[in-house]
Amino acid sequence: MRLFVRLFALCCALLSLPSLAEPVSGLYQVREAVTSQQPEERGVVLGKALETLVLRLTGDAQALQASGLEGVRKDPQQLVSQYVYEGDTLIVDFDPLTTENKLRQAGLALWGANRPAILAWWLNAGVEGFSLLGDGQEAAAPLRQAAQNRGLPLRLPLADLQEQLLATPETLGADQPDALQPASERYAADALLAVQAREEGGQWQAEWRLWLGDSREQGKAQGADQNALADAVLLAVSERLAPRFVVKPGTAGALLVEVQGTDLARYANLASLLEPFAARLIKVKGDQLTWQVNASAAQLRAQLALAGLQEIPVDAAPLDAAAPAGSAPAAAPANLLRFRW
Structure with missing residues (x-):
């Protein structure tokens, strides 16, 4: 009981070791451009914000086209807690609980607020050469x-002289981010995003590559200006990342997750x-915690990889952390996954 009290106190204090994944702030706030404050336009813009x-x-x-969302498509304001005009922008705050309940009732699975932190190496090509976008610019x-x-949680390099020299078209266009990784370590990100952007024929074009763990995604995007291009690139990145962390209805099940080395x-x-x-914590034994979760194995592995946990074979060691060394492993449940820090 004393351990649980300490754990609860810890959570309330929000103490944790450095983690790569980070919660997205303002996840339920959407900003949309407007030309007026007329009610007719506001209704259209609220629909865009919902989308x-x-x-x-x-x-x-x-x-959004799910049949269970027909009502909110017609009246998005039922999910809105407040909205305010700020210049030529309508800032819409959606109620998280009401929104989540409505989407889940429609059979949709949601991507949680803890998402991979992305370090973006963004190189713009211009008449005077190449320029790396840096934090604070x-x-x-x-x-x-x-x-x-x-x-998406986004980080940018400082873009100091050394990084400007590093960020060449050859480096950002490589199949593997070997040249970028040493310089990226100090930013403690989960994923690396390398983008080469240029203006061509009145349009902005970009080629992008994304590395997360051992996987790589890549693509092309375009936009009328740099704002539209940046949004197109990060929309594509979001759509590639989401399937790793969102479980479609019917694909998740009850799993047991054992994590060793937990303080x-x-x-x-x-x-x-x-x-x-x-998640529900069902067992605490020494530095070993066991949770019951509702997820797919693939999604769970992707989520825990964000914190640097390593999966270990179920039969690699006794399930009982207090069991004598060399003892035979206990029979493991079929739905058990095991990890360690």
Whole structure:
């Protein structure tokens, strides 16, 4: 009982070891451009804001067309807690609980707020050569705005002289991010995004590559200006990442997750990562915690990889952490996955 009290106190204090995945702030706030404050336009813009939010939460461009959402498509305001005009922008705050309940009732699975932190190496080509977008630069504003719009935690390099020299078209266009990884380590990101952008024929074009763990995604995007291009790139990235973390209805099941090497600080981190899966802590024994979750094995592996946990074979060691060394492993449940820090 004393251990559980300490764990609860820890969570309330929000103490944790450094974690790569991070919660997205403002996940349920959407900003949309407007030309007036007329009620007719406001209704249209609220519909656009709802579309942006549902795509942000599901990663599925067709999710809003679900039959169970017909009512909110006609009247998005039933999910809105407040809205306010700020210049030529309508800022819409959706109620998280009401929105989540409505989407789940429609049979949609949601992507939680803990998402991979992305380090973006964004190289713009111009008449004077190449320029790397860096943190704090005014030119990086479209990228930061696009990241907020698409619900992605984004980090930018400092773009100092050494990094400017590193970020060449050859480096960013490589099949593997070997040259970028040493310089990227200090930013503690989950994924690397390499983008080469240029203006061509009055349009902005980009080629992008994304690395997350051992996997790689790539694609092309275009936009009328740099704002539109940044949004197109990060929309594509979001749509590629979401399937790793969102489980479609019917594909999830009850799993047991055993995590070894857990201390109090790591518990808070782990509880946050498992929260989207209706996690329930069912056993604490030494540094070994066992949770019951509702998820697919693939999704669970992807989520825990964000915190650097390593999967271990179910029969690699006794399930009982207090069992004598060399003893035979106990029979493992068929739905058990095991990890260690």
